Amino acid sequence: MSTSSSKSTSSSKSTSSSKSTLRSNSTSRSMSTSSSKSTSRSNSTSSSNTTLRSKLTSRSTSTLRSKSIIILLWFLPILWCFGKKCKKIHYSNFKIRPNLKYAELSEYKKYPRILQGETKILRSKTLKSVPERIRAMNASVKLLLIVREPVTRAISDYTQLRSHATSSTSSSTSSSYTSSSSASSPSLSSTTGGWTGSSGAPPPRSFEQLAIRPDGSVNSAYRPLALSIYHTFMHRWLEVFPRQQLLVVNGDRLIEDPVSELERVESFLGLEHRIGRHNFYFNRTKGFYCLRNDTQDKCLRESKGRKHPRVDPKVLAKLRRFYVEHNQKFYELVGDDLGWPEK
Numbered sequence: 454m455s456t457s458s459s460k461s462t463s464s465s466k467s468t469s470s471s472k473s474t475l476r477s478n479s480t481s482r483s484m485s486t487s488s489s490k491s492t493s494r495s496n497s498t499s500s501s502n503t504t505l506r507s508k509l510t511s512r513s514t515s516t517l518r519s520k521s522i523i524i525l526l527w528f529l530p531i532l533w534c535f536g537k538k539c540k541k542i543h544y545s546n547f548k549i550r551p552n553l554k555y556a557e558l559s560e561y562k563k564y565p566r567i568l569q570g571e572t573k574i575l576r577s578k579t580l581k582s583v584p585e586r587i588r589a590m591n592a593s594v595k596l597l598l599i600v601r602e603p604v605t606r607a608i609s610d611y612t613q614l615r616s617h618a619t620s621s622t623s624s625s626t627s628s629s630y631t632s633s634s635s636a637s638s639p640s641l642s643s644t645t646g647g648w649t650g651s652s653g654a655p656p657p658r659s660f661e662q663l664a665i666r667p668d669g670s671v672n673s674a675y676r677p678l679a680l681s682i683y684h685t686f687m688h689r690w691l692e693v694f695p696r697q698q699l700l701v702v703n704g705d706r707l708i709e710d711p712v713s714e715l716e717r718v719e720s721f722l723g724l725e726h727r728i729g730r731h732n733f734y735f736n737r738t739k740g741f742y743c744l745r746n747d748t749q750d751k752c753l754r755e756s757k758g759r760k761h762p763r764v765d766p767k768v769l770a771k772l773r774r775f776y777v778e779h780n781q782k783f784y785e786l787v788g789d790d791l792g793w794p795e796k
């Protein structure tokens with residue numbers, strides 16, 4: 454969950470010199486993308502959903518975390534602030550990033566005040582009562598919820614957990630960007646599709662083993678699966694904030710067509726439409742869109758867009774059936790049918 458309080462004053466202050474970036478308020482325009490994209494990225498999902506990628510996680514029933522907020526955290530501020538004196542305070546992961554005016558936060562109670570006319574983008578980690586705290590800070594705050602097809606989110610979560618468990622590589626943590634030429638997946642063996650854990654360690658359990666119990670039932674207690682039951686978290690936010698203060702960002706479309714989703718975000722935040730297709734190019738090596746400006750190209754770092762393990766199609770189908778009812782509840786809560794697959 455990302456929060457932002459924005460007023461048109463903030464956008465008018467930073468008017469883009471390029472009028473060509475101004476866009477209509479398209480909400481779901483689809484941009485044709487290279488067919489090589491899905492094949493180069495993931496083989497874990499059905500062909501129609503190979504790029505469903507947004508995650509939404511939580512560490513307690515009262516909190517909610519959007520795993521893909523990093524995309525907005527990076528794309529939006531960077532595109533908005535390229536070469537400009539853009540007032541931007543960027544909070545993420547409790548780390549100090551002086552070059553981007555990050556601030557260190559030890560607790561969410563230290564969330565900065567968001568004043569009228571200011572735009573700040575916050576990354577919501579998971580602590581209790583986050584919705585209430587944010588409301589206490591600023592009741593008119595605007596919220597961005599980035600969601601992804603739940604099964605793919607769970608596989609992504611699994612992939613990340615495995616990667617953390619098996620990889621001792623820390624180089625990617627030093628920078629949130631990687632050069633577009635070094636976009637590889639360090640966590641999976643390209644030949645076997647299996648994990649390359651530390652030597653001597655037992656092979657980690659597969660997603661299938663963790664997701665499905667020996668009796669064949671879905672292990673809904675498995676955390677990556679539990680965290681994909683979005684309605685259980687969503688209702689907490691909607692008890693605290695009116696629906697119109699929340700934008701559901703389609704994380705799948707954010708991958709396929711970042712510009713259209715970012716345009717929606719700009720509209721929702723009351724920002725002038727400044728982000729355009731010229732800001733992006735499709736990087737075939739990485740299998741994702743990357744940023745482009747006059748002087749350089751930037752992809753998100755290696756840990757963003759990892760190759761997912763192959764998952765048994767029967768397990769995928771079983772999980773998708775499991776989420777049908779939960780997805781329906783989520784659609785009803787947010788008043789939007791995201792059309793996630795049912796098998």
Ligand SMILES: Nc1ncnc2c1ncn2[C@@H]1O[C@H](COP(=O)(O)OS(=O)(=O)O)[C@@H](OP(=O)(O)O)[C@H]1O
Pocket residue numbers: 506507508519520521522523524608609610612613707708741742743752753756757758759760
């Ligand atoms: N342009 C672009 N480049 C790379 N990655 C992209 C992009 N757009 C969206 N994504 C998806 O973002 C997912 C990783 O972001 P997360 O928020 O899950 O990362 S994290 O929670 O901070 O670790 C990541 O999930 P995985 O594919 O499972 O790695 C990506 O699918």
